[in-house]
Amino acid sequence: MALAELGVVVLDCPDPDALAGFYCEVLGGTVERDETGDWLDLALPGGQALAFQRAEGYIAPRRPGAGSDGQQFHLDLTVADLDAAHEGVLKLGATLLDAGEPGRSWRVYADPAGHPFCLCAC
Structure with missing residues (x-):
């Protein structure tokens, strides 16, 4: 029995909106933004997801x-x-x-x- 399951892969980046847009164009899916703009989820076809997190000094x-x-x-x-x-x-x-x-x-x-x-x- 597994102890956990993979939730999402998170990519640190200087501009989450731009990087989520890039991967949305490459992979399809829907970008979901939080209220701060420092975290975005890309919900992919098939149920997978990627997330993008603002990292100062990246x-x-x-x-x-x-x-x-x-x-x-x-x-x-x-x-x-x-x-x-x-x-x-x-x-x-x-x-x-x-x-x-x-x-x-x-x-x-x-x-x-x-x-x-x-x-x-x-």
């Missing part, structure tokens, strides 16, 4: 890297068309970090706040 993680500012986690996002998704996330403000060898089934990006994520062909 410093984006490095990838790859170790130590206090190295990559601490990343999101794997499954896509049907890797090339189309690549173009789409770049237009939304993502940065390509690692395209890999030609034919590789995944690519690494940073979202507008610097969090790493991968687009993975299904």
Whole structure:
């Protein structure tokens, strides 16, 4: 028996509204704001959720890297068309970090706040 269940993944960022908007465009769903604007939830199709929390003095993680500012986690996002998704996330403000060898089934990006994520062909 599990001791707990995962509630939500929370991303610290300097601008929760902007980052929630980015992921809403990428993943779909509905952004739900609290009264302060320092916390936003993105309710995703299928029942999952991401949350975004304002963090004063936020410093984006490095990838790859170790130590206090190295990559601490990343999101794997499954896509049907890797090339189309690549173009789409770049237009939304993502940065390509690692395209890999030609034919590789995944690519690494940073979202507008610097969090790493991968687009993975299904």
